[in-house]
Structure formats: C-alpha cells, structure tokens
Amino acid sequence: MRLDKYLKVSRIIKRRTVANEACDAGRVSVNGRQVKASYDVKVGDILEITFGTKTVKAEVLNVAEAIKKDDAALLYRLID
Numbered sequence: 001m002r003l004d005k006y007l008k009v010s011r012i013i014k015r016r017t018v019a020n021e022a023c024d025a026g027r028v029s030v031n032g033r034q035v036k037a038s039y040d041v042k043v044g045d046i047l048e049i050t051f052g053t054k055t056v057k058a059e060v061l062n063v064a065e066a067i068k069k070d071d072a073a074l075l076y077r078l079i080d
Contacts, residue, residue, distance in 0.1 A: 004037035
C-alpha cells in the first residue's frame with residue numbers, strides 16, 4: 001500500500017492530500033530515510049513524521065486497505 005494511503009487509513013494523518021504534501025515536503029521518513037508518497041509500506045517499517053516541532057514515531061503492525069475508524073489504531077504502534 002502507498003505511504004500516503006496508509007497514513008490516511010491508519011488515521012495518523014486525517015487526509016490523503018495532507019499526507020501526500022507531508023511526504024513531498026520531506027517531513028516523513030521510513031526506516032531512517034526520506035521517502036515519497038508512493039513508497040510501498042510493509043509490516044515492520046518504522047515511520048517518522050514531523051509535525052512542526054513534534055515528531056511521531058510509529059511501527060507498522062498491519063497493512064489493510066479498509067478498516068473501521070475504531071480499529072485504525074491497531075495498524076501501528078507508537079514508539080517513544
């Protein structure tokens with residue numbers, strides 16, 4: 001699944017266009033390197049997203065095309 005779609009489906013970022021813009025601006029990295037929105041997300045990848053001065057780090061636990069809003073948090077695990 002594309003990175004921008006994964007960020008939207010997992011609800012880490014609410015809109016796919018915002019996720020796409022974050023990737024284009026270089027604010028998203030996977031496994032320590034900056035990637036484009038078309039990057040293919042796999043289980044075990046470590047995502048790092050920068051929101052202003054705050055950085056969110058998450059590990060991909062599952063990849064699903066569609067998931068209920070309540071179960072979206074099951075797709076990833078936040079890392080401190």
